[in-house]
Amino acid sequence: MNEVSDVRDWLRASPRVIALTGAGMSAESGIPTFRGLDGLWRNYNPQDLATPEAFERNPTVVWEWYDWRRGLIAAAEPNPGHYALAQLEATNHVSIISQNVDGLHTRAGSTHVIEIHGSIWRTRCTSCDRTQSNLKPHLTTLPPLCEDCGQLLRPGVVWFGENLPPMAWEASVEAVSTADILLVIGTSGIVYPAAQLVPIAKDAGAKVVEINLEATALSSQVDATLLGPSGQILPKLVQ
Ligand code: BV8
Numbered sequence: 562m563n564e565v566s567d568v569r570d571w572l573r574a575s576p577r578v579i580a581l582t583g584a585g586m587s588a589e590s591g592i593p594t595f596r597g598l599d600g601l602w603r604n605y606n607p608q609d610l611a612t613p614e615a616f617e618r619n620p621t622v623v624w625e626w627y628d629w630r631r632g633l634i635a636a637a638e639p640n641p642g643h644y645a646l647a648q649l650e651a652t653n654h655v656s657i658i659s660q661n662v663d664g665l666h667t668r669a670g671s672t673h674v675i676e677i678h679g680s681i682w683r684t685r686c687t688s689c690d691r692t693q694s695n696l697k698p699h700l701t702t703l704p705p706l707c708e709d710c711g712q713l714l715r716p717g718v719v720w721f722g723e724n725l726p727p728m729a730w731e732a733s734v735e736a737v738s739t740a741d742i743l744l745v746i747g748t749s750g751i752v753y754p755a756a757q758l759v760p761i762a763k764d765a766g767a768k769v770v771e772i773n774l775e776a777t778a779l780s781s782q783v784d785a786t787l788l789g790p791s792g793q794i795l796p797k798l799v800q
C-alpha cells in the first residue's frame with residue numbers, strides 16, 4: 562500500500578487528472594451507499610428499484626424512493642473530499658466521471674463533471690422526452706406528470722439494464738484515454754460499463770490510484786491503494 566506522499570508527488574507530475582467516483586464519495590455527506598449496510602430503504606434492494614421493470618410495475622414506489630433520496634441529498638452538503646477535488650482544479654486539469662446522481666461535485670465547485678448515470682435532479686417525460694431540471698427537494702405529486710403532455714415523468718437517471726447516455730460514455734472513454742492519473746474513489750467496481758474505465762485508463766498508460774475503505778473488485782488493477790475515508794484522504798493529497 563502506498564503512502565499519501567507518493568501519490569501527492571504523482572499528482573504534482575500529472576497535469577491531467579481524472580477522478581472516477583462512486584457512492585463512497587458521498588458517504589461522509591450522509592448519503593447511503595448502494596451496497597453498504599446503510600444502502601437499504603424500506604428493506605428494498607436498490608438494485609431492484611433502479612430498473613425500468615420496477616418503474617413499469619410500480620412507478621409510485623420507485624418515485625417514493627427517489628423523492629426520499631432527493632430530500633436526503635438536498636439536506637446533505639459536499640464533504641471535504643468533494644471540495645478537495647474542486648480545489649485540485651487550481652493546479653491540474655481535472656475531469657470527474659461520477660456514477661453518483663447527487664450533484665455534490667458540482668455543488669462543491671468542480672467545473673467538469675460527467676454524470677454517467679444521470680442526475681436525480683433531472684426528470685424526463687416517458688412520452689415526449691421533455692427533460693427538466695427540478696431542484697425542489699420533494700416533488701409536489703407522486704408520480705409527477707409532464708406539464709406538456711400530461712404523461713408520467715421518470716427520474717433522469719440511468720437504470721440497470723439501460724444504456725448510458727452515449728455522449729457521457731464517449732466523453733468518459735476519451736477522458737480516461739488521455740489521463741496521466743486516474744483516481745478511483747469510493748466505488749466497489751461492480752457496476753459496468755463504469756468499471757471498464759479502469760482497464761481503459763491503464764491500457765492508455767495512466768497511473769491508477771484507488772481510494773477506498775477496503776479492497777474492491779478493481780484493486781488488482783490499480784498502481785496504488787490508499788485505504789481510508791475519501792473525505793480525509795483527498796484533502797491530504799491536494800494540500
Ligand atoms: C448497461 C443510477 C448495457 C440510478 C446506477 C444483467 C442484465 C442487465 C444488465 C446487466 C446484467 N448483468 C450486469 C449488467 C450490467 C449492469 C451491471 O453492471 N450490474 C451490476 C450490478 C453487476 N449495468 C447496467 O445495467 C448499466 N447499463 O450495462 O447497459 C446493457 C443494456 C441492456 C442489457 C445489458 C447491458 C447501467 C448501470 C447504471 C445503474 N444505475 N445509478 C440511481 O442512482 O438510482 S448504478 C448505482 O451503483 C449508483 O450509481 C452507484 O454509484 C453505482 C455503483 O455503485 P458504487 O458507486 O460502487 O457504490 P457501492 O455502494 O457499490 O460501493 C460503495 C463503495 O464505496 C464501496 O467500495 C465502499 O467500500 C466505499 N466507501 C464507503 N464509504 C467510503 C468509501 N470509500 C471511501 N470513503 C468512504 N467514506
Ligand code: ZN
Binds near residue numbers: 686689691709710711
Ligand atoms: Zn411529456
